[in-house]
Amino acid sequence: MADLIKVGMADYKVGRSPSTLISYGLGSCIGVSLYDPIKKVGGLLHIMLPDSTQARRSDNPAKFADTGIPLMINDVVALGATKARLVAKIAGGAQMFAFSNATDIMKVGTRNAETCKQVLRRNGIKVIAEDTGGTYGRTVSIDLSNGSYKVKTIDRGEKNI
Amino acid sequence: MIDEEFNLTPNQLDALREIGNVGAGNSATALSQIINKKIDMNVPKVSLIPIEEVPDLVGGPDAIIVAIFLRVYGKAPGNILFLMPKKNAFFLVDDLMGRPHGTTQSLDEMDESALKEIGNILTGSYLNSFFHFTNISMIPSIPSIAIDMAGAILNVVLVQLGQMGDHAMVIETKFLAEDDSVNGHFFLVPDPGALSTLVKAVGVE
Numbered sequence: 566m567a568d569l570i571k572v573g574m575a576d577y578k579v580g581r582s583p584s585t586l587i588s589y590g591l592g593s594c595i596g597v598s599l600y601d602p603i604k605k606v607g608g609l610l611h612i613m614l615p616d617s618t619q620a621r622r623s624d625n626p627a628k629f630a631d632t633g634i635p636l637m638i639n640d641v642v643a644l645g646a647t648k649a650r651l652v653a654k655i656a657g658g659a660q661m662f663a664f665s666n667a668t669d670i671m672k673v674g675t676r677n678a679e680t681c682k683q684v685l686r687r688n689g690i691k692v693i694a695e696d697t698g699g700t701y702g703r704t705v706s707i708d709l710s711n712g713s714y715k716v717k718t719i720d721r722g723e724k725n726i
Numbered sequence: 727m728i729d730e731e732f733n734l735t736p737n738q739l740d741a742l743r744e745i746g747n748v749g750a751g752n753s754a755t756a757l758s759q760i761i762n763k764k765i766d767m768n769v770p771k772v773s774l775i776p777i778e779e780v781p782d783l784v785g786g787p788d789a790i791i792v793a794i795f796l797r798v799y800g801k802a803p804g805n806i807l808f809l810m811p812k813k814n815a816f817f818l819v820d821d822l823m824g825r826p827h828g829t830t831q832s833l834d835e836m837d838e839s840a841l842k843e844i845g846n847i848l849t850g851s852y853l854n855s856f857f858h859f860t861n862i863s864m865i866p867s868i869p870s871i872a873i874d875m876a877g878a879i880l881n882v883v884l885v886q887l888g889q890m891g892d893h894a895m896v897i898e899t900k901f902l903a904e905d906d907s908v909n910g911h912f913f914l915v916p917d918p919g920a921l922s923t924l925v926k927a928v929g930v931e
Contacts, residue, residue: 574778574781574884589786589788589875589877590781590875590878591881592874592877592878592879593881594878613881613884620888659878661878662872662882673885701874701878702875704875719873719875
């Protein structure tokens with residue numbers, strides 16, 4: 566029986582085949598998945614904000630893209646993955662409420678997505694699939710037996726990326 | 727570590743609860759007059775919770791809800807959210823439009839506009855109470871509406887709080903009508919810093 570491991574907001578989990586890692590209800594947050602297709606190990610990170618240096622204070626590095634991603638890379642490698650083989654998929658980064666005078670904080674989804682890609686690139690990890698933006702929430706899960714990343718929405722069905 | 731500004735004394739918590747109570751009372755009365763039904767409400771909860779647990783207050787991050795969101799401007803800025811399970815929101819629309827319960831299956835522009843107006847009215851009556859007790863005027867934005875997963879919707883406010891700390895202070899009231907046409911959670915989530923402004927203005931130690 567394959568495990569279903571839940572990943573909460575501002576948290577990450579790593580695991581190996583045949584587990585599935587799942588994170589519910591992402592809005593402007595991003596679900597970043599990492600996967601080593603040979604070792605079949607991977608991780609899922611649910612970040613809320615792009616940049617920990619702009620935050621006033623926090624004890625939780627998994628809340629931010631710039632600190633959360635390196636942390637998850639380490640843990641996935643510790644589970645047996647080879648860093649050079651890791652591939653990433655990302656989803657989320659929506660703008661949930663449309664305001665005509667949207668402030669920067671309302672557009673945090675876009676910044677989240679950009680920063681995730683930058684941090685991954687800086688770590689030499691390729692983003693092979695992406696489903697970001699829009700105005701709707703997503704539930705994401707990664708099946709560690711094959712690396713398939715499922716993105717589920719309420720009105721727009723679900724897809725594997 | 728809990729951020730210092732959340733260190734409220736029991737008296738200050740009581741004061742916030744009381745202001746919230748009067749505000750929610752105003753809101754419930756207004757709503758009751760619009761749909762001509764009796765509305766019950768609970769005594770507001772003022773609670774400090776870890777940010778990642780906030781979605782659990784409304785049925786978990788993947789529960790489908792209808793949310794009306796208003797930003798509050800002024801010296802004590804914050805966010806207001808009125809959250810309803812989808813079914814109850816549709817009942818409320820039916821009541822507002824004078825249709826039998828169960829008619830609404832999806833929201834058209836008119837329905838959304840009606841719900842936003844409810845958000846406006848609830849917020850206006852609610853914030854009145856804050857002005858009355860604190861003399862700080864809190865000016866709401868125009869409302870915005872979304873139907874989606876609770877986690878995704880709450881992201882909007884949690885992200886702002888998340889920039890400052892790891893906890894959220896929420897003032898929460900539940901509204902309930904006997905026939906399920908209203909079943910909603912009304913949240914005021916003050917921005918970091920706004921809470922101490924409010925408490926100081928009340929003058930309670």
